[in-house]
Amino acid sequence: MELNHLTVTYEEHIAILTLDSPPANALSSAMITEMRATLQQIENQSDAHAIILTGAGKFFAAGANIKEFVPAMGDYQKGIDMSKAGQDLCNELEAMKKPVIAAINGPALGGGLEVAMGCHYRIASDKATVGLPEVKLGLVPSFGGTQRLSRITGVATALELILTGKHIDSHQAQELGIVQVTVAADELMTTAKTIAHSFVEGNSMQSVTRAVESVVQGARRSFADGLQRENEIFGELFLTDDAKEGVQAFVDKRKPDFRHQ
Structure with a gap:
């Protein structure tokens, strides 16, 4: 399929998916559809042994495309459908049998953080921030964020982050277990590739x-x-x-x- 919102490259059996929808890589319905189809394709490729998910430009992903919410307000079913599409994407990421590493290059907010939490392993640039600010819009995280974050950090910390909607830096995220590694921005992709290779190189x-x-x-x-x-x-x-x-x-x-x- 033609890709308009992400790019895919391959380096030594590692598939690199880059969210590429300027300016903030917002997770539009079209991007979510492309991601789901691309992940399924990579799952079926025998020469792709691991996956790195990252963002182009300054953002990993700034969340859902809020402009798509406007015409859907007042429609219960449209809200359900939008949430389910995001949940399905994150569930499919988590269910991938090949290791999926999120290389968080910049802000991962709302749906962007939820997508990252669907990955098996998370590396963050020291310029990255994460947060779930949906309550500021009168909403809640709906791509699985209320469930995955509480399982990672515990209920009290998840409630604090969700109810305040605050953004935290990558070092704080590492302390809470939201990311596993924090590195300098110019070392992010090199580190991600090294870790990806360490997961699969020399293994069946x-x-x-x-x-x-x-x-x-x-x-x-x-x-x-x-x-x-x-x-x-x-x-x-x-x-x-x-x-x-x-x-x-x-x-x-x-x-x-x-x-x-």
Whole structure:
């Protein structure tokens, strides 16, 4: 499909998705549609092993396109539909079996932060800020922000950030666990690529994707159900050529030759 709101490039098995809708990379309905279709395409590409999501210009993403809200005011179903489209995008990001890293280059506000929280790992520039200011518009975060933020920071801190609508810098976000790493702006993409490679380089993609599945899905299940799925995945991997190769390579004291099968 033709992309008008983002760009996709590939570097050594890493897919880089860049939100590119000046001036602030607002998450319009058209951008959300493009992102969902592109993510599905990358999920099906065997030569793409990890994904980095970032923004063009000074913003990661400044949130939803508020201008689209104006004609929808007073229509309950349109509000439901807008929220669901954003939730579906974030759910699909989280459900990706390949590692997804958010490289937060600038402000990630409202829906922008919600999209970042849907990613598996978050790196922030020291120039980045994050926040959920929807209450200032008479609304609430609706792309999953009330649920994901509370699971990351705890209920009290999530309520503080949501009810005040305040923006916090990347260092504060790291202290709260919203981002995992903060780096200088000119080191952001280099660091993101290094971390992406560290997640997949030298590993079988069979085990990488199953590990992502086990951790992400397990976090949403009971402990017992998570253990059960982990147990099943371990057994399923015993049937793969890569696991046989990896175990034999360990015994032979050599590097494995994974074929990702």
